[in-house]
Amino acid sequence: MATNWRISTFNGALLASYFIPTWCIAGFRIATSPVQGFYERPNISAALFLSDTLRVAAADLTRFAWLLALGRLTVAAFFIVFLIQITRPAARKAGECDEALAFALGIGSVISFACMVMASQVAEPAALRLHAAELLMLLGMAIVLLVERPAEIGRPIVSTGPTPEQLRALP
Numbered sequence: 001m002a003t004n005w006r007i008s009t010f011n012g013a014l015l016a017s018y019f020i021p022t023w024c025i026a027g028f029r030i031a032t033s034p035v036q037g038f039y040e041r042p043n044i045s046a047a048l049f050l051s052d053t054l055r056v057a058a059a060d061l062t063r064f065a066w067l068l069a070l071g072r073l074t075v076a077a078f079f080i081v082f083l084i085q086i087t088r089p090a091a092r093k094a095g096e097c098d099e100a101l102a103f104a105l106g107i108g109s110v111i112s113f114a115c116m117v118m119a120s121q122v123a124e125p126a127a128l129r130l131h132a133a134e135l136l137m138l139l140g141m142a143i144v145l146l147v148e149r150p151a152e153i154g155r156p157i158v159s160t161g162p163t164p165e166q167l168r169a170l171p
Contacts, residue, residue, distance in 0.1 A: 008145045009092055012101045015141050016079035019108065019134075023072040030069035038065035045119030045127040053121060071111050078104035098145060105145070109138045 022042070029037035038047045038061065050056040050064055078100050085097035116131035 005092070006095070006148060008095075008101070008141070008148045009086055009097065011141055011144055012079075012082055012097075013086060015137060016083050016104075018137070019104070020076045020079050020083075023108075024076045027069040027072040027076065030065045030072075034062040034065040034069075037069070038062075041127060042130065043068060043115075045115050045122060045124050045131065048122040048124060049118035068111070071107060075104050075108040075111065078107070095149075101145060102142075105138050105142045109135060109142065112138060 026037070026040070026042040029040060030043065031037070035058075037043065043065070046064070046068055047061065050061055056064065082097050082100040082104060085100060086092045091097050112131050112135040116128060116135055119125075119128040119131055
């Protein structure tokens with residue numbers, strides 16, 4: 001049983017167990033109360049950067065907050081799809097679940113990188129450490145996913161040409 005789990009699948013499941021609850025909570029807090037949720041620790045770097053550096057109006061801050069919540073919930077949704085797909089052993093062994101994981105890693109890396117840059121611009125060290133740690137987790141998983149190849153499943157090799165016996169029988 002333990003031999004049919006690939007490293008990227010196991011690591012992706014561990015990553016999903018972190019990102020699904022934390023990013024869903026941050027996204028739903030923004031959805032229920034955009035201003036208060038936007039100024040909490042996971043989102044404070046974007047809020048301060050937009051309000052202080054770019055001087056975005058309060059109504060537009062709400063739109064940016066909803067956009068960030070949508071991005072976070074999209075990443076969590078892709079991780080959920082990945083977890084659902086790894087429940088099938090054939091899909092897990094063949095690496096069919098890697099697309100959902102790749103989308104979650106890609107979108108999540110962009111969000112974490114942007115928030116990390118914003119946190120460095122507004123000198124918010126706690127948010128900078130949080131986003132840098134999340135970005136390193138996502139990039140490390142992306143490297144494992146790129147390096148590890150899907151396992152070969154027992155497919156028969158189909159030959160389109162003549163067999164050696166047929167070639168010997170030719171005049």
